Amino acid sequence: MYVCLCHGVTDTDIRRLVRSEGVCTMRELSRQLGVATQCGKCGQCAREVLREAVQDVRDEAVCCPGLAAA
Numbered sequence: 833m834y835v836c837l838c839h840g841v842t843d844t845d846i847r848r849l850v851r852s853e854g855v856c857t858m859r860e861l862s863r864q865l866g867v868a869t870q871c872g873k874c875g876q877c878a879r880e881v882l883r884e885a886v887q888d889v890r891d892e893a894v895c896c897p898g899l900a901a902a
C-alpha cells in the first residue's frame with residue numbers, strides 16, 4: 833500500500849529499507865525516502881510501518897539470528 837503519496841513510497845519500500853540499510857528512525861527514513869517531508873500527512877502511518885518493520889527484524893533476530901544479518 834502507498835504510505836506517502838507525495839513521494840510514491842510504499843510500505844514495502846519502508847520494510848525493504850529497514851532490512852537492507854538498518855533504518856530504524858523516522859529521521860533516517862525521511863532522509864532516505866522523503867516521507868513526511870512535503871505535506872506531512874503520511875507521518876503517522878510511516879511511523880507505524882517503520883515500528884512494525886523494525887519489530888519484525890528484531891523478532892527474527894531473536895528466533896533466528898542469521899536472518900537479521902542477511
Ligand code: FES
Pocket residue numbers: 835836837838839866867868869870871872873874875
Ligand atoms: S504524503 Fe508523504 S509528504 Fe505528503
